[in-house]
Amino acid sequence: MRLISYARPGGAQAGAVIASHRGDLVVRLGPFTVEEIISDAQTLAATRGVVERAAASPEGLPLLADVQLLPPVRPGKIVCLGYNYRGHVPAGEDPTAGDPAYPDVFVKTPNVLGAPGDPVVLPRASTSVDYEGEIAIVIGRRAHDVPLESALDYVAGYALFNDISDRDWQGRSSQWELGKCFDGFGPLGPELVTADEVPDPQDLLVEVLRDGVVTVSQSTATMIFPMAFLVHYLSQVMTLEPGDVISTGTPQKLPQAQDEHRPLGHGDAVTIRVAGLGELTTTFIDPISTNQIGDRHDS
Amino acid sequence: MRLISYARPGGAQAGAVIASHRGDLVVRLGPFTVEEIISDAQTLAATRGVVERAAASPEGLPLLADVQLLPPVRPGKIVCLGYNYRGHVPAGEDPTAGDPAYPDVFVKTPNVLGAPGDPVVLPRASTSVDYEGEIAIVIGRRAHDVPLESALDYVAGYALFNDISDRDWQGRSSQWELGKCFDGFGPLGPELVTADEVPDPQDLLVEVLRDGVVTVSQSTATMIFPMAFLVHYLSQVMTLEPGDVISTGTPQKLPQAQDEHRPLGHGDAVTIRVAGLGELTTTFIDPISTNQIGDRHDS
Numbered sequence: 228m229r230l231i232s233y234a235r236p237g238g239a240q241a242g243a244v245i246a247s248h249r250g251d252l253v254v255r256l257g258p259f260t261v262e263e264i265i266s267d268a269q270t271l272a273a274t275r276g277v278v279e280r281a282a283a284s285p286e287g288l289p290l291l292a293d294v295q296l297l298p299p300v301r302p303g304k305i306v307c308l309g310y311n312y313r314g315h316v317p318a319g320e321d322p323t324a325g326d327p328a329y330p331d332v333f334v335k336t337p338n339v340l341g342a343p344g345d346p347v348v349l350p351r352a353s354t355s356v357d358y359e360g361e362i363a364i365v366i367g368r369r370a371h372d373v374p375l376e377s378a379l380d381y382v383a384g385y386a387l388f389n390d391i392s393d394r395d396w397q398g399r400s401s402q403w404e405l406g407k408c409f410d411g412f413g414p415l416g417p418e419l420v421t422a423d424e425v426p427d428p429q430d431l432l433v434e435v436l437r438d439g440v441v442t443v444s445q446s447t448a449t450m451i452f453p454m455a456f457l458v459h460y461l462s463q464v465m466t467l468e469p470g471d472v473i474s475t476g477t478p479q480k481l482p483q484a485q486d487e488h489r490p491l492g493h494g495d496a497v498t499i500r501v502a503g504l505g506e507l508t509t510t511f512i513d514p515i516s517t518n519q520i521g522d523r524h525d526s
Numbered sequence: 527m528r529l530i531s532y533a534r535p536g537g538a539q540a541g542a543v544i545a546s547h548r549g550d551l552v553v554r555l556g557p558f559t560v561e562e563i564i565s566d567a568q569t570l571a572a573t574r575g576v577v578e579r580a581a582a583s584p585e586g587l588p589l590l591a592d593v594q595l596l597p598p599v600r601p602g603k604i605v606c607l608g609y610n611y612r613g614h615v616p617a618g619e620d621p622t623a624g625d626p627a628y629p630d631v632f633v634k635t636p637n638v639l640g641a642p643g644d645p646v647v648l649p650r651a652s653t654s655v656d657y658e659g660e661i662a663i664v665i666g667r668r669a670h671d672v673p674l675e676s677a678l679d680y681v682a683g684y685a686l687f688n689d690i691s692d693r694d695w696q697g698r699s700s701q702w703e704l705g706k707c708f709d710g711f712g713p714l715g716p717e718l719v720t721a722d723e724v725p726d727p728q729d730l731l732v733e734v735l736r737d738g739v740v741t742v743s744q745s746t747a748t749m750i751f752p753m754a755f756l757v758h759y760l761s762q763v764m765t766l767e768p769g770d771v772i773s774t775g776t777p778q779k780l781p782q783a784q785d786e787h788r789p790l791g792h793g794d795a796v797t798i799r800v801a802g803l804g805e806l807t808t809t810f811i812d813p814i815s816t817n818q819i820g821d822r823h824d825s
Contacts, residue, residue: 303635304635304636306635306703309699309700309701327699328698329698329699330699331700331701332699332701332703333632333633333701334632334633334634334635334707335633336602336605336633336764337602337603338603338764338765338767339764350762350763351671351762352671352762352763372650372651399628400626400628400629400630400631401630402608402630402632402701403701404605404631404632404633405631405760405763408763408764409763410670410763410764410765461704463650463651464649464651464704464707464708464709465637465638465707465708465709466637466709468637
């Protein structure tokens with residue numbers, strides 16, 4: 228299933244997205260939150276039934292394009308990975324030779340959470356804002372000290388996450404946190420795609436486009452610490468709860484993108500794209516110009 | 527006021543502590559949470575009235591010793607400071623000479639939160655658990671980009687916090703997070719003492735006792751980044767919300783305590799003590815021996 232949360236007069240509403248000849252449509256899902264749906268097997272099964280019946284007679288369902296998306300879940304924890312993709316390895320060399328012994332893990336605070344389509348207002352204090360296009364694991368079952376073999380059983384599904392970072396603040400001290408925790412520096416979505424629709428999470432191509440130009444293109448096959456290991460490893464430390472997010476790290480930018488990189492400025496748009504998980508586009512705007520996205524300038 | 531949260535059949539109950547010849551007593555505070563009380567000036571004022579009236583006729587109020595304390599607040603964020611106290615400075619030297627340019631900030635996840643008196647179960651995966659006795663700022667008003675001069679206006683009050691840390695996990699990678707984020711590694715309390723009862727937060731003696739021996743004794747006057755600056759600085763990055771906690775860092779252990787330090791083991795007890803803020807004692811126990819605190823052994 229493709230689960231979403233969207234705005235309704237009554238507040239956040241859970242929904243499921245189905246394809247149709249009219250385009251993607253939204254099936255409204257009862258009284259439950261997405262967290263409630265993914266954390267209870269019966270509710271999840273019942274939801275699948277509701278979606279199948281709706282798909283059989285989709286007349287009158289609203290277009291996805293007509294709803295205002297919210298983050299698919301509101302994570303109690305947003306745990307992020309530092310360096311977790313291998314760079315280019317020349318033929319004949321051991322690709323694992325440069326692997327670190329342990330994953331480098333940091334945490335983003337709840338104020339970073341952003342909805343798909345929300346512009347990110349470049350903070351007044353920020354000076355060197357960068358993007359990191361990542362695949363986020365969304366936890367479906369409470370996970371404490373879970374074995375590697377069954378770790379993926381605790382994963383509800385996957386979404387896209389932009390680990391937006393201010394490189395200046397990130398580098399001011401030994402800990403990266405403040406560069407990572409500006410308000411809005413964590414857009415999540417557009418959908419939570421349930422794990423059953425992702426045959427192999429270690430065989431996904433992560434692409435990032437900056438203003439239409441591909442700047443990142445790398446497969447999760449080159450991850451140093453695979454998703455199952457991350458759930459297993461983190462669960463030894465912290466009890467993971469339904470809705471918690473583990474963002475699995477960003478591949479390096481392509482060489483030309485690294486050479487041409489400049490901090491994100493007013494009007495810049497970054498799109499994360501993964502087949503099967505959709506696209507997450509974030510536009511960056513100056514604090515003084517919230518209503519002038521078109522009025523572009525370098526900043 | 528001395529605000530607490532405690533367990534009742536209906537759930538968490540906010541209260542205020544008043545002294546009496548019978549010992550500390552608990553005044554039950556209406557329907558509000560502590561977060562609701564500290565974040566609304568009218569509710570705070572009304573609460574002061576309730577407490578004053580109760581203090582005038584304290585007969586029948588329950589003893590503080592008879593209630594089960596919960597964390598005084600449930601922070602949406604727990605933001606912590608690394609190195610933030612100066613070491614011993616020989617006479618004649620500039621005490622600020624070794625100060626870092628910026629504070630070193632990290633984040634603890636919500637699963638660390640512990641109640642006063644809760645034992646901390648030493649995680650199976652932990653190998654080198656240490657304590658850090660700290661003063662926690664509790665935010666009272668939403669704070670975004672607040673000037674230094676008025677930063678303390680956004681502080682509801684202060685509590686004690688034990689930034690429990692597994693040194694092995696903390697040192698496994700560049701980021702300390704995993705050593706800091708084990709379940710229960712953040713006892714908070716015993717009370718939220720409102721700021722009006724703390725004439726100068728930069729003139730408090732932080733003492734820590736391990737199994738009755740003083741291992742830390744240093745004044746907040748030796749802080750590198752004072753509390754007002756921390757609120758001002760962090761608010762440039764993240765919007766701080768009522769109930770959010772900023773733990774202001776730990777003084778170094780006394781030389782002898784450093785020499786004699788060993789990881790915390792089953793049955794060890796750590797007490798943080800600050801005049802006016804009370805005492806926060808945490809006992810550490812093995813996971814297999816939750817019912818055998820008396821049955822002490824090295825581990």
